[in-house]
Amino acid sequence: MIPIHVTDEWNVITRTILPLIWQPSLQPVQTGPFGTGPTTFSAFLSPKNPVNGFVWGVGPVVQIPTISSATLGSNVWGGGVTGVLVHLKGPIVAGALANNVWSFGGTSGAAGTRYNAFLLQPFFNYNFGAGWYVGSSPIITANWLATGNNAWTLPVGALAGRVIKIGGKLPINLSFGAHYNAVRPQYGATWQLHTQLTVIF
Numbered sequence: 001m002i003p004i005h006v007t008d009e010w011n012v013i014t015r016t017i018l019p020l021i022w023q024p025s026l027q028p029v030q031t032g033p034f035g036t037g038p039t040t041f042s043a044f045l046s047p048k049n050p051v052n053g054f055v056w057g058v059g060p061v062v063q064i065p066t067i068s069s070a071t072l073g074s075n076v077w078g079g080g081v082t083g084v085l086v087h088l089k090g091p092i093v094a095g096a097l098a099n100n101v102w103s104f105g106g107t108s109g110a111a112g113t114r115y116n117a118f119l120l121q122p123f124f125n126y127n128f129g130a131g132w133y134v135g136s137s138p139i140i141t142a143n144w145l146a147t148g149n150n151a152w153t154l155p156v157g158a159l160a161g162r163v164i165k166i167g168g169k170l171p172i173n174l175s176f177g178a179h180y181n182a183v184r185p186q187y188g189a190t191w192q193l194h195t196q197l198t199v200i201f
Helices: none
Strands: 002-005 010-017 020-022 034-036 039-047 054-064 078-089 092-103 116-127 132-136 140-143 152-166 170-183 191-199
Touching: 039 078, 039 092, 054 092, 152 191
Parallel strands: none
Antiparallel strands: 002 010, 010 039, 020 034, 039 054, 054 078, 078 092, 092 116, 116 132, 116 140, 132 152, 140 152, 152 170, 170 191
């Protein structure tokens, strides 16, 4: 996340995510693809200072087709809107991030490249000393182009992490989490394992 100071009262905070995805196959011979998924770039216009412990931001989101395999996402550019709300109180950080991204074209059908995707990520962290924390940050998604019960994925789980400083100056957020997909599309993954490295400027 990179903050850009616009005025004395406003920032634009950019957030770029390039996922590395592994989808193991349950079949004894085949191996699951491993590679990059679509890159998501977001820019939030946000007040510089919290108000009563709350920080919010709104802005555009762009999906960039950086997939290394057709099974890891769409090869079509997309865009939409995003927003975030964060509450800071003592050792607790809680809030939610949401966006909806529409593809700029693409093909229809079961193997199509069109998408209309919703994402909601509520998060709750309890911070201990020395940069350690625990919490939960499930990524709830909906595919509005899916039919029946195949639209939603609802994970339930927890994570742990630590913020360290490289060279004593640059903060790096390292975390690991496991989530069970209590609601999932037919043939969807049962579990999600997340390892994350975030550079904080």
